Amino acid sequence: MKQDIKPIIFFLTTICTIVSIMVGLGVIFGAIDYKFNSEVFMETTSYNSNLYMNKELADELNTYYADSKREFSACIIISQEKTQVSNDNLNIDYYLTGIEGQVKYSGFDHSTNEMCNYGTIHSHPKGTPYFSIADITAFKSRIKEGETFAVIIHGENEFTYITRNDFEEKKVVITN
Ligand SMILES: [Zn+2]
Numbered sequence: 001m002k003q004d005i006k007p008i009i010f011f012l013t014t015i016c017t018i019v020s021i022m023v024g025l026g027v028i029f030g031a032i033d034y035k036f037n038s039e040v041f042m043e044t045t046s047y048n049s050n051l052y053m054n055k056e057l058a059d060e061l062n063t064y065y066a067d068s069k070r071e072f073s074a075c076i077i078i079s080q081e082k083t084q085v086s087n088d089n090l091n092i093d094y095y096l097t098g099i100e101g102q103v104k105y106s107g108f109d110h111s112t113n114e115m116c117n118y119g120t121i122h123s124h125p126k127g128t129p130y131f132s133i134a135d136i137t138a139f140k141s142r143i144k145e146g147e148t149f150a151v152i153i154h155g156e157n158e159f160t161y162i163t164r165n166d167f168e169e170k171k172v173v174i175t176n
Pocket of ligand 1: 122123124131132135152
């Protein structure tokens, strides 16, 4: 009896192993592919960047900001457009096109918040226009998980962002 079952079990185990390896490779290649796609630029290149969003989205974010004295946070959807200005100078336009998932309020611990596909937005209800040390530390660990972008809203239509490749804070006021 056992001798009859053994080959079948061996066969099934082998199939399972092969399928697992294929799925694993798929995930790995998928992840690598995703990272290539979301690669912002080559590390050696200097660049300028801008952040754009439409007025409706800015108004939505303004509403979350104004609605509560508490901090809110959310995953954001970012796309980008690269323009090679010269050999070693790249311009990157970032487009904040929406929020992904739920908006969360206060008591929020950046470091334990779930990961996002692109990055996060959070508010500074007291109007502080720069990233805190905790924000930067959290962003550094989120970068390792594939995030590329972080933005804060610190006033009506007032935003500041950093990217994986440039921790220099850039302020943006949405006027359109
Ligand atoms: Zn913050």
